[in-house]
Amino acid sequence: MLAAGLSSRMGRWKMQLPWGDGTVLDGALDHALAFCDRVVLVTGFRGEALRQRYAGQPNITLCHNPNYERGMFSSLQRGIRLLADGHFFVIPGDMPAVSPGVYAALWQQRGSRCLIPTIDGGCGHPVLLPPAMREQIRNANPQANLRQLIVGYGRETVDVTCASIHWDLDTPQQYAALRQRLLYQAWQFAHREDGEYPE
Template sequence: MGRDGVILAAGLSSRAKAFKMLLSLKGKTVIENTIDNMLQFSERIIVVGGHKIELLQPVIEKYKNVELVFNENYEEGMFSSVKCGLKAVREDEFFFTPGDYPLISKDVYSKIISEQGDVIIPTYKGRKGHPILIKSKFIKEILEEGRYETLRDFINSKSPSFIEVNHKEILMDIDTIEDYEKALKNLGED
């Protein structure tokens, strides 16, 4: 069964006060860490850009199995970027994560793909995180105009499978500089 990945990198990064996708982490950028972790478990990855997409281009061009798509409606919010990315999915299922989850381990991806279900969500101590694995048969339904307001609305309409993982990184996004500093500290603890 083939699998694509969709990574969102279109947001304004307004809370981070910096273009967070290009912040340095483990000798690479945040977005490269997110891509590298997912790439081993996906045929190809679609990165959805918007705000400052020109800064992402040179980073994405280094990868042969990663495609950068432009969401011209990125200011409408995350769901517009989700839809933009889903239009490019070709495989039977896809991983989905915002680009600011750079610490998701390979172990988490392995656990998720070993699980059966239409929508699979990792949890840490009962809290839902990323990445989410979704069967592509739902793309048409998600894209249907006016049917869902958010990806969460779609997920809540299904019966997702939850898989508990012992990795708090599935909850660790980088929304603020404090989050970034916490991520750096977390890496120091490894």
């Protein structure tokens, strides 16, 4: 999970903006850990604040990228070193609404190709990458990006039902709109007789 950026388009540090009962990054971590055994959290900008918040949590491995200003791919190359063997997910830390079901849907289809979730024709996050992609990322030119590597390696899409695969928080307008949606979903849940949370 990549949480190293400057949040320049947001105008304030988005990882610790309020979300539900916690923060944006809390939400992203909680949903990932509802399916994954462990998350490698790559920090950069204000990394010490994140270290203080998440240090000591046994299912979160912290990894600091001192070169975070070089971009997201530099954080990915840093975090890849701490991954266990096998398939692995990649997701930005500003996607707190991605449900555990998305992780599960991708995992069920895992194989030799890179898997991308899609809904209504649009691709999103997280992506699930096969073990061989570890070396591809580690040895890539630092100026490369993950999308290029995925296309070159081979990819497949997996249909999901959760539109939140598209909902990252880059601007104040996106943040306000998604918080409003979260409040509306909470209201819907409180008024449903079956107790099922809507997508």
